[in-house]
Amino acid sequence: MPPDVTDLADELFRSPLVAIGIPLALVGAIFLSLGAQFQHRGVTKVETRLGDGSRAGLSLRQVMHLFGRPSWVIGTVMLGLAVLFQLSSLGFAPLIVVQPIGVVALVVTAILNARVSRIRLDRRAIRAIVLCVGGVGAFVVVAAIFAVERRIDDRALIIVLGMLGVLTVIVAAVFLVVRRRSGALFAIIAAGSLFGFVATLAKVVINRVLGGQFDALTIVAIVALLTAAALGGYLVQTAYQLGSPDLVIAGLTVVDPLVAVLVGAFVLGEAALMPLPAALIGVAAGAVAVIGVVKLAKHHPQTHR
Incomplete structure (x- = not known):
């Protein structure tokens, strides 16, 4: 039987340790947004100094x-600190409380980037951010309430590895073909998809060890x-080269959990x-979040400068 929502809420807030997990998750989200802003600044400076104007992805020299x-x-x-705080928060509070808090990074990054770039967020950008935050928050909450922990056998792990292998080949091939024509959205979706598998494999490895x-x-x-994390990390830096940090964070905070939850639902039986x-x-919530990312990509103020 699925857990009763009232009983679940009572269980979540019965322990005072939840009060520790929530601020830890908030601090992690702030570090995530700050890290994105600083990395974007570094990539922009390297692109200005060493870029050839093609904006076709970072070279090895860059x-x-x-x-x-x-x-x-x-x-x-x-x-790195964001990851550390996020993992620590999970030790004090349930996933249903901690995971949606990560979306705060999108809001913080959007505000920071607007101030740094001296660009005022217009109504369309704000609506897109609201769609991203609301959609991914509802999606993760529903998944966390009804998800069940199951033993991951060799067969399930082999399927996950096979899916990741196919995804990696497709992403690499498409990127090599369209790298001079692709925008930030492709790099963000590809990186988020890879990181979704990274999260799944990390869970599997920890459980097996x-x-x-x-x-x-x-x-x-x-x-x-490690291979997927490296390729995903490169694509994130490429996304910084092509788009704004809040667009990158928006995509990652939507695509990453969507992929991880879908793999967990249909492959791991959660x-x-x-x-x-x-x-x-x-x-429906996932679809709303994806629509928000697409709208943010199309209507972000930086794209109209």
């Missing part, structure tokens, strides 16, 4: 120069996780107990 940009290094450290199941398949999963009405609400 990537190496990023490590010499203090702003980019500071942003990377802040993103804690369960004493460190075998050859686990090593393959670790290699695949939505086996989700009733049809809840599933329909989740699908």
